[in-house]
Amino acid sequence: xxxxxxxRRWFHVLxxxxxxxxxxxxxxxxxxxxxxxxxxxxxxxxxxRVPPVRxxxxxxxFLRENRDFIRARLDRLREKPVGxxxxxxxxxxxxxxxxxxxxxxxxxxxxxxxxxxxxxxxHLLESITELGDLEARLGWMERLVxxxxxxxxxxxxxxxxxxxxxxxxxxxxxxxxxxxEELAITIAxxxxxxxxxxxxxxxxxxxxxxxxxxxxxVEPREQVVQVTITGNSWPAGDSGFITLGPARDRLTFLKLDxxxxxxxxxxxxxxxxxWLHEGESHSAGG
Amino acid sequence: xxxxxxxxxxxxxxxxxxxxxxxxxFASALLFVPPTLAGEPAPFGARAGLDIAAVSALAWAPDxxxxxxxxxxxxDGQGAAARWGYLFFSPHLDKARAYSVRDGKIAVADTxxxxxxxxxxxxxxxxxxxxxxxxxxxxxxxxxxxxxxxxTMFLMRGPFQDGDPDETTWTFVYASANAPxxxxxxxxxxxxxxxxxxx
Numbered sequence: 001x002x003x004x005x006x007x008r009r010w011f012h013v014l015x016x017x018x019x020x021x022x023x024x025x026x027x028x029x030x031x032x033x034x035x036x037x038x039x040x041x042x043x044x045x046x047x048x049r050v051p052p053v054r055x056x057x058x059x060x061x062f063l064r065e066n067r068d069f070i071r072a073r074l075d076r077l078r079e080k081p082v083g084x085x086x087x088x089x090x091x092x093x094x095x096x097x098x099x100x101x102x103x104x105x106x107x108x109x110x111x112x113x114x115x116x117x118x119x120x121x122x123h124l125l126e127s128i129t130e131l132g133d134l135e136a137r138l139g140w141m142e143r144l145v146x147x148x149x150x151x152x153x154x155x156x157x158x159x160x161x162x163x164x165x166x167x168x169x170x171x172x173x174x175x176x177x178x179x180x181e182e183l184a185i186t187i188a189x190x191x192x193x194x195x196x197x198x199x200x201x202x203x204x205x206x207x208x209x210x211x212x213x214x215x216x217x218v219e220p221r222e223q224v225v226q227v228t229i230t231g232n233s234w235p236a237g238d239s240g241f242i243t244l245g246p247a248r249d250r251l252t253f254l255k256l257d258x259x260x261x262x263x264x265x266x267x268x269x270x271x272x273x274x275w276l277h278e279g280e281s282h283s284a285g286g
Numbered sequence: 287x288x289x290x291x292x293x294x295x296x297x298x299x300x301x302x303x304x305x306x307x308x309x310x311x312f313a314s315a316l317l318f319v320p321p322t323l324a325g326e327p328a329p330f331g332a333r334a335g336l337d338i339a340a341v342s343a344l345a346w347a348p349d350x351x352x353x354x355x356x357x358x359x360x361x362d363g364q365g366a367a368a369r370w371g372y373l374f375f376s377p378h379l380d381k382a383r384a385y386s387v388r389d390g391k392i393a394v395a396d397t398x399x400x401x402x403x404x405x406x407x408x409x410x411x412x413x414x415x416x417x418x419x420x421x422x423x424x425x426x427x428x429x430x431x432x433x434x435x436x437x438t439m440f441l442m443r444g445p446f447q448d449g450d451p452d453e454t455t456w457t458f459v460y461a462s463a464n465a466p467x468x469x470x471x472x473x474x475x476x477x478x479x480x481x482x483x484x485x
Contacts, residue, residue: 059386073445221392
């Protein structure tokens with residue numbers, strides 16, 4: 001699991017002691033209560049107290065059983081010079097085109113710079129001719145912008161959308177009787193993400209704020225998300241386990257509602273819901 | 287595991303047509319069996335599972351490259367298996383991760399505890415069924431002589447092709463209780479048997 005794209009941010013952050021903001025938020029909450037927003041309801045998922053038992057399947061049996069033999073063969077290949085074809089593969093013409101596009105942009109930049117020098121030498125902008133020069137210069141700059149835009153569009157069309165299975169984990173609500181100091185989230189066998197909750201964040205959660213705990217690429221397969229709650233009232237290492245199958249090439253949301261949790265019932269009392277983003281998902285890195 | 291495929295003796299034309307009609311009728315009947323009754327996951331060629339495995343591997347590491355494929359379940363006579371394993375290597379992470387695909391889904395994802403820096407596979411490799419057809423010309427006689435069967439096939443680049451280690455090859459392992467296993471190496475671009483060995 002990659003964690004390089006991990007981000008945490010507040011959708012709603014209350015400025016400390018900002019009465020106006022609190023009032024606005026209260027008004028919004030009341031308005032929301034009066035006319036419910038058609039927010040995605042999602043599917044509720046059970047949070048287990050113990051990790052679910054999964055089918056044990058072996059994979060690549062021959063490779064594992066013969067690993068020493070295969071590695072020895074590979075090592076032998078490295079030690080001995082071979083007469084293999086070392087010619088480079090053909091470069092994708094699109095990649096060459098990027099260089100061309102960049103060169104064109106630089107030519108335009110040079111032209112703009114030359115014009116700029118000329119402008120520095122001329123001290124007066126009084127005549128109609130000089131105004132014409134200015135217009136031409138603006139035209140060149142405009143062309144520069146257009147070429148840069150074309151280049152960015154080429155890059156975007158070639159490199160975005162290749163891999164889009166993403167998961168966003170958000171946290172909402174806050175328990176009334178037991179403080180939560182930190183959440184630890186582990187997706188499948190990946191690294192553990194620690195989400196400490198500051199006093200301001202806790203206050204915001206109490207008032208209906210939502211915290212984005214994770215947003216990143218995930219493998220499109222069934223996997224277990226482990227959520228561990230840390231706080232004085234919570235038993236050490238108390239975890240809940242959520243089985244989730246992020247849909248391929250879609251943005252899957254997982255919301256962890258903390259408002260229902262109780263120390264007696266542990267992390268399994270988290271109310272978890274999931275839903276898919278309506279539109280096409282976007283690159284989490286961008 | 288499958289035994290070696292057999293070539294039937296030539297039969298009269300009328301009899302062949304009759305048999306073909308029977309087979310067609312039987313196949314048609316099978317088509318109407320509800321999927322829920324089918325039970326077992328359908329076997330598929332190695333290339334069919336690559337897409338979902340590659341998507342998953344790119345989620346794990348953007349520089350992941352395919353280095354190895356092996357059947358995870360028994361092979362049938364057409365080089366299809368109900369589950370295939372795909373191994374990807376990330377130079378950036380310096381790790382290898384395996385994905386086992388069944389029914390178009392990832393059944394297993396596992397980071398290997400072994401270091402295996404193999405070169406990436408060529409992209410134009412022939413599918414498992416085509417490669418098996420080439421290997422069977424050699425493997426069949428081994429099976430007849432020693433009562434063997436095809437146990438494993440895997441796609442790799444390097445270790446089993448001394449003459450041209452840059453070549454991506456399918457390697458077939460025919461196992462027998464009475465004789466050393468037979469290895470048949472098939473060029474994954476041309477579908478030609480490159481070498482055979484026993485071990």
